[in-house]
Amino acid sequence: MGVPMATRLVEAGHDVRVWARRPAVAESLREQGATVVAAPDDAFAGDVLVTMLPDDEAAMALIADGALLRVGTGKIHVNMATLSSGCSRELANLHAVQGVHYVSAPVFGRSEVAAAGKLAILAAGDPDIVRRCQPLFDAMGRRTWYLGGDPGLANIVKIGGNFMVASAIEAIGEAMALVRAAGIPADLFADIISNALFDTPVYRAYAALIAEERFTPPGFRLELGLKDLRLALEAGDERAVPLPLASLLRDSFLEAMATGGADLDWSALGLVARRRAGLEGPFVQ
Amino acid sequence: MGVPMATRLVEAGHDVRVWARRPAVAESLREQGATVVAAPDDAFAGDVLVTMLPDDEAAMALIADGALLRVGTGKIHVNMATLSSGCSRELANLHAVQGVHYVSAPVFGRSEVAAAGKLAILAAGDPDIVRRCQPLFDAMGRRTWYLGGDPGLANIVKIGGNFMVASAIEAIGEAMALVRAAGIPADLFADIISNALFDTPVYRAYAALIAEERFTPPGFRLELGLKDLRLALEAGDERAVPLPLASLLRDSFLEAMATGGADLDWSALGLVARRRAGLEGPFVQ
């Protein structure tokens, strides 16, 4: 995701310094016009640091020794990753101590959406600071929603949204198992789902993937889907909000993990539903 | 639903005889140009009988004494209601004995969609007979999917689709309870769902209804939603297809029924999710 997002910033005329764990990633951005730097600290030489790291652990590791934050005193850190709301709040506190402004801005949209600058951006943090980031958001996204002063709020919405996408996948998977068992062609049902019921990219994409059992290469790894479900359940647990559908999803994800699905696309929830129904057939993967 | 569907047929130039249980319904159709008849038998004076009855019982009652079918020998009966696949097959057999062609053609779309002639029609039965019905389907719908020779197949798809809509409602309801508990305004979240994630009528409508807690008057009564979930579970049971999400939904529907929600819109699943989280607030209904 980082590459298309940074590319959009370069294209919008921003002066972009890039640090990436994998050299090839950095190199491809250099070709787009970004300046590749040797360490995260150098990336914070500008006014705003934008990070897109995979999870809570990576986010905390970045600032573990405090050096990065000291470099950035008075500057802005925009964290666009999917984190737990608890981690997001903890990060905000650590930043405040060092005088760094912290903005949480997770996004909805896959990498092709990022490449088109059409991400949906969920922003939370000090309203004045968020306003100063708006030109960056405009370069990367089609619209920004402001959630409030607590950075964790943007993460809650992102987590809730991913839970809803996983719910849609589970529903498609179960319904597809039912119609398959009745002898209805899966691709015909996918066509009906996509045109008669839910004419929107999420359903269109996952109905096709499940009908064709095209679970690899993964667009979003099942293991990451499980991580997000855990964040949803954790967020619910902290607030005493029962989420029975999220619980059901977590168990389906675990079953997929336990039976070899960790590296499949998270639409492989449909494979779990099919196996439970004892349905044999020409698996495409 | 019957009124806009019959109106479309009249508007398309078909000669329409109408029988309805409620006189006011028949009267409104007379004003549209239909001929109102005194009994179901008279409605079968034309080539094709189109019925839209609420459930299995009503469908079976219609032909209980066999009179109607004898009237229709050699003609076509198009049953557009949401029935169980078992009932659909049983009806097909009863019709075959009397020499009446039976077509199952349930639809997706609410009454305003029917009024615009934009229903999605799922048709199953003898392919030649379905082809002869196509002009009627074209008057009422925007597209017809042909599912196969067994009339029950169209019902399975309809049932599977309604299960998916109910799943979307449950997901919205749980996610909405979570974000409410975190202090995020429900209408802001509904806006994000509808524009950033699922830009499609089902989500748009139900996200708004749940955010505003506008569960009455019902667009689709919760009790009817429960009926459809039962059909989905029954269809799964007959084919040994576990549908854990459908099971979860049935329990939420039952809880809504038990706590006074039978006559609310089925989006009141969101109210159940909210209550489970102990959330108090200004309920709009």
Add this chain to the structure above:
Amino acid sequence: MGVPMATRLVEAGHDVRVWARRPAVAESLREQGATVVAAPDDAFAGDVLVTMLPDDEAAMALIADGALLRVGTGKIHVNMATLSSGCSRELANLHAVQGVHYVSAPVFGRSEVAAAGKLAILAAGDPDIVRRCQPLFDAMGRRTWYLGGDPGLANIVKIGGNFMVASAIEAIGEAMALVRAAGIPADLFADIISNALFDTPVYRAYAALIAEERFTPPGFRLELGLKDLRLALEAGDERAVPLPLASLLRDSFLEAMATGGADLDWSALGLVARRRAGLEGPFVQ
């Protein structure tokens, strides 16, 4: 079940006429001292007819043509099978029309318990009539609980009890999968369950069966367990009582059915739990 129950009646000195669908069954009872008759009607020559039929359908078939009830006018029919409460009430009405007293008396206990005359008997129906049956119950059971005048009440308790046993099996199965995954020997855990936590026959038996994966020959066929779960859910549905644990069990039963488990013992729920966790191993069956 019928054989040990009839044997106990013979041993207690009652004059027993027997009709059984399988000749071998009748023959074994003749050796115990019962009179074998040619038709159900002949079995109703005595004062009381005791039936132990597998399901609603068999129970209804018995009296379908009314002949049996006419034979029994003024007599008592004690139905000891596990039926739905709805069927039980319907039977009561049909009997009343013919002037036959109807008592519902399902039991808890496997066949070895029946052979020892130690069944737990749940009786419902007219209290005077139930009282007249007490000598029969005393021959077959160790204790009789009177549930009330509506025969369906005894069935509700029987159904609720079977649901609780299935719940215990599921809990053992899931816990066993967890400890196996951690590397703890299953038989050691079964010993702890049986001695440290639940020192009672149901847990003792099922913990051992699941630990040893001894699912065949079945003590109680999984398919019958599914039947009983359906009755529980149906009873809940009629009264708007959500039973989420029963729903979960039904899905596990269906998964077992779909993957070849119909004829295994219902403790094969433990096999489903194990498979979901991807656990391989020396399956004993």
Add this chain to the structure above:
Amino acid sequence: MGVPMATRLVEAGHDVRVWARRPAVAESLREQGATVVAAPDDAFAGDVLVTMLPDDEAAMALIADGALLRVGTGKIHVNMATLSSGCSRELANLHAVQGVHYVSAPVFGRSEVAAAGKLAILAAGDPDIVRRCQPLFDAMGRRTWYLGGDPGLANIVKIGGNFMVASAIEAIGEAMALVRAAGIPADLFADIISNALFDTPVYRAYAALIAEERFTPPGFRLELGLKDLRLALEAGDERAVPLPLASLLRDSFLEAMATGGADLDWSALGLVARRRAGLEGPFVQ
């Protein structure tokens, strides 16, 4: 729990030093013959330190600064609390570094069972060290099960057992809601459960508590039950073992928490089941 356990040790002739957070607790043990000390370090003056702390956090806090472990070099620490298996393993490592032997020995049994010296003890750790602790276990328990060298194994069994008890409570609660809805007296059903189906203390106790709706004072606080369910789910998650029944329980616990039940007995799961069915009535608490 600590008081009856320490009392048993004193009665068995052991020289017992006691430290407790609440002075009254320490005082009551002084009266039994124990020596009350001022700090945890002093409690470790003997050969073996036995701790019974409420959760992972309290266990970790005890050794946070390392002082306690340095006092105990060469000695044995027997941790009898319900911890996560992960925490148990982490503690084992921290102890090993300081040369302290670590034994995990959680127990089954309420305080009256502890007072009678009848606990079921689950022990794990170095087998020679566990053997040296056997006289202490014999004073407190009726039987000790040895689970293996990894201290976390004992915790897995304890967690799995508590999950099974919670499952039994949920099953009783749902079945009780069903029979209540049918008009059967709850105490009659509790009697049947306890005598006809599960003649064992766990069912006997919880069937009575749920029938009488006697949820306060709590024998085991619902909030602690939720803690244990979280440990079960966490243990399953680490090993990719789906535990759908544990997930269902967690949601019921959260619902109870959200609706005011944190301080009730965990049998208040039965109250949740009853509310979901919309059942009103004379709540006893």
